[in-house]
Each structure stands twice: as C-alpha cells, then as structure tokens.
Amino acid sequence: xxxxxxxxxxxxxxxxxxxxxxxxxxxxxxxxxxxxxxxxxxxxxxxxxxxxxxxxxxxxxxxxxxxxxxxxxxxxxxxxxxxxxxxxxxxxxxxxxxxxxxxxxxxxxxxxxxxxxxxxxxxxxxxxxxxxxxxxxxxxxxxxxxxxxxxxxxxxxxxxxxxxxxxxxxxxxxxxxxxxxxxxxxxxxxxxxxxxxxxxxxxxxxxxxxxxxxxxxxxxxxxxxxxxxxxxxxxxxxxxxxxxxxxxxxxxxxxxxxxxxxxxxxxxxxxxxxxxxxxxxxxxxxxxxxxxxxxxxxxxxxxxxxxxxxxx
Numbered sequence: 001x002x003x004x005x006x007x008x009x010x011x012x013x014x015x016x017x018x019x020x021x022x023x024x025x026x027x028x029x030x031x032x033x034x035x036x037x038x039x040x041x042x043x044x045x046x047x048x049x050x051x052x053x054x055x056x057x058x059x060x061x062x063x064x065x066x067x068x069x070x071x072x073x074x075x076x077x078x079x080x081x082x083x084x085x086x087x088x089x090x091x092x093x094x095x096x097x098x099x100x101x102x103x104x105x106x107x108x109x110x111x112x113x114x115x116x117x118x119x120x121x122x123x124x125x126x127x128x129x130x131x132x133x134x135x136x137x138x139x140x141x142x143x144x145x146x147x148x149x150x151x152x153x154x155x156x157x158x159x160x161x162x163x164x165x166x167x168x169x170x171x172x173x174x175x176x177x178x179x180x181x182x183x184x185x186x187x188x189x190x191x192x193x194x195x196x197x198x199x200x201x202x203x204x205x206x207x208x209x210x211x212x213x214x215x216x217x218x219x220x221x222x223x224x225x226x227x228x229x230x231x232x233x234x235x236x237x238x239x240x241x242x243x244x245x246x247x248x249x250x251x252x253x254x255x256x257x258x259x260x261x262x263x264x265x266x267x268x269x270x271x272x273x274x275x276x277x278x279x280x281x282x283x284x285x286x287x288x289x290x291x292x293x294x295x296x297x298x299x300x301x302x303x304x305x306x307x308x309x310x311x312x
Contacts, residue, residue, distance in 0.1 A: 031294055034071045034287060035302040036078075039269050043236050043280050044213055044310045049182040051308040054080035056106070057219075057240030058286025060091035060118060061099045062294075068287065068301075069102040076105030078305060081180055083109050085168070086240035086284060087116030087192065087219035089159055091123055091291040096158045107166035110178050112187050114171050115156060116219035116241060117141065117195045122152030123290045131256045140259050141194035143222070171217050173199040175208065186211035188234070194220040194241065194259060206232040213308075221261045221283055226272045230279040236308070237281045242266045244285030248298035267299070282306060 044051065054075060061068070083106050089099045139145050160170065169176035171189020178185045186208035191197035198218070207214030213236075216229035221239035229237050244267035245254025254266035264270070267285035271278050287301040 031296045033300045037304045040307045052081045053306040055084045055304045057086040057284035058088040060288030061095040062092040062291045063095045072102040083111035085113035088118040093154045111168035114189045116192045119156040125292045142196045173202045183212040186214040189217040192219045193222040200228045230274040240284040244299040250298045
C-alpha cells in the first residue's frame with residue numbers, strides 16, 4: 001500500500017521520464033550540435049588590418065567521433081589568418097591520429113598552441129557533483145587538491161611533434177612570434193594552471209615591443225594568470241577549459257567553471273581588470289566533453305572565429 005504522504009507513482013514516473021529525456025537530449029543531440037560563434041574584438045592598434053583568429057579548444061577527442069572530426073576538418077573553409085589551439089585535445093590515449101586528422105586541414109594555416117591537463121593525462125571517472133563541491137570549497141584541479149594517483153599518461157608528444165612540424169608555435173611557458181601578411185604578431189603562453197604547470201616568471205615582462213600586437217594564451221583561465229597577463233599590459237587573453245559550464249541552467253547560465261573564474265565569464269568575450277589596466281578575455285566553451293561525462297545542456301559545443309579590429 002502506498003504511503004499516505006508519499007510521492008504519487010504517476011509523478012515519480014513523470015519526473016523519471018523527464019530526466020531520462022534530458023539525458024538523451026544532452027548526450028545524443030546537444031553534445032554533437034557543433035556551432036561556430038563569431039566575435040568581434042576592437043583591440044588592435046589604430047590603422048592595423050583586421051585579423052581573423054580561429055580559436056579551437058577542448059576537443060577531447062575519443063576514437064570513433066566521426067562527426068566531430070569531419071566538422072573540425074570543414075573549418076578550414078573559413079580560411080582564418082591564424083589558428084589558436086588552447087588545449088585539451090584528447091580524452092582517449094588512442095585518439096592522437098584522429099586529433100591530427102581532424103586538425104590536419106587547419107594546420108595548413110599559421111597557428112600557435114598550449115596544452116591542457118587532458119593532453120597530458122587521461123580523464124578519470126568522477127561524480128559530477130564534485131565540481132560543485134570543489135567550487136564551494138575553493139579547490140580545483142591540483143590547486144588545493146591532493147596530487148592525482150594512478151593517472152593515465154597520454155601520448156601528447158605525438159601531437160606536439162605534428163603541430164611543430166606544421167609550423168605552429170609552441171607556447172608552453174614560452175614566447176613566440178608569427179609574421180603574417182597583415183602584421184608581425186607576438187604571443188606569450190603558459191602551461192596549464194589547472195595542474196600547476198604554469199610558470200609565469202619565465203615569460204614575464206609584458207608584450208613584445210618589437211611586434212605589432214601581442215596575445216596572451218593559456219588553457220585554464222585561473223585568476224592568477226589573468227592577473228599576471230593584465231598587470232603586464234596584455235590587451236587580449238585567450239583561454240578555454242571551462243566548457244562554458246557544460247551543464248547550464250537555461251536563462252541563468254553556468255553553475256561551475258572548474259577553476260576560480262566566476263561563472264559570469266564562463267564563456268565568451270569579457271574583460272579582466274587589475275588596478276588601472278584592463279584586458280579583453282575570451283574563454284572558449286570548447287567543442288568536446290570528458291569521455292566519462294559526454295553530455296552538454298544549454299551549452300552547445302563550439303569553435304569561435306574572432307575578428308580582431310582596430311581600437312577606436
């Protein structure tokens with residue numbers, strides 16, 4: 001006999017069916033509903049020609065993801081002036097050939113890259129609720145958490161070697177230059193702060209005075225890195241990592257960023273201010289998911305085409 005104050009069976013069944021439908025949508029449709037987002041950033045010096053920058057982030061490739069691979073290949077049709085890869089290309093140690101096949105057409109264009117934690121280490125199955133707990137406790141990645149034990153080491157060196165062979169500039173705690181027809185660009189990059197591999201002291205000193213424009217690049221937009229870039233005078237910072245929140249609330253937005261960045265800036269273009277200096281910050285929502293949580297809700301996978309224009 002049903003308890004007097006229990007939840008009626010019809011309501012329970014309805015809630016279960018709604019939840020199941022949401023999971024089917026999030027995993028079966030939205031996680032594969034790839035989008036191109038276009039953003040204009042008025043950041044270049046006056047008189048400088050526009051630059052079209054394609055930012056690719058958080059692919060999290062798993063073997064057999066044919067639709068994602070074909071979509072990434074098709075982006076070469078945009079013919080960007082520059083490709084910026086902000087890391088987390090892998091979610092499967094067997095997927096290196098598929099990452100390189102997907103990005104092969106884009107490697108025909110000038111590019112720069114940094115890596116994320118999932119390039120170095122394979123993901124582990126974890127309760128998604130831990131992201132909320134870590135947010136409340138102020139712990140993210142290895143920033144406040146215990147070192148990871150028994151992690152799978154991904155063969156990231158193959159990706160590095162292929163990117164280098166294509167002429168893409170490795171910005172792993174390093175500076176780099178690219179001379180494009182429109183401008184001489186400089187870049188300053190960091191290794192992933194999410195696993196405490198960033199070494200800003202190695203690249204400190206501000207934008208390259210001999211270049212026309214300098215961009216800061218990092219995988220995870222931790223505040224310490226944004227503060228450092230902005231305080232040093234960088235006018236544009238590109239990052240990924242957050243997946244835009246991945247599971248968002250419609251008309252509200254992200255609940256977590258998996259770092260100490262506030263959820264209002266979980267994806268898209270915003271600004272970051274330190275003292276009297278302000279930088280533009282673009283955080284890519286990425287085009288993949290951890291292989292163990294292959295769902296997105298109210299946050300479709302994306303790549304961004306940024307058009308950099310002259311300041312007024």
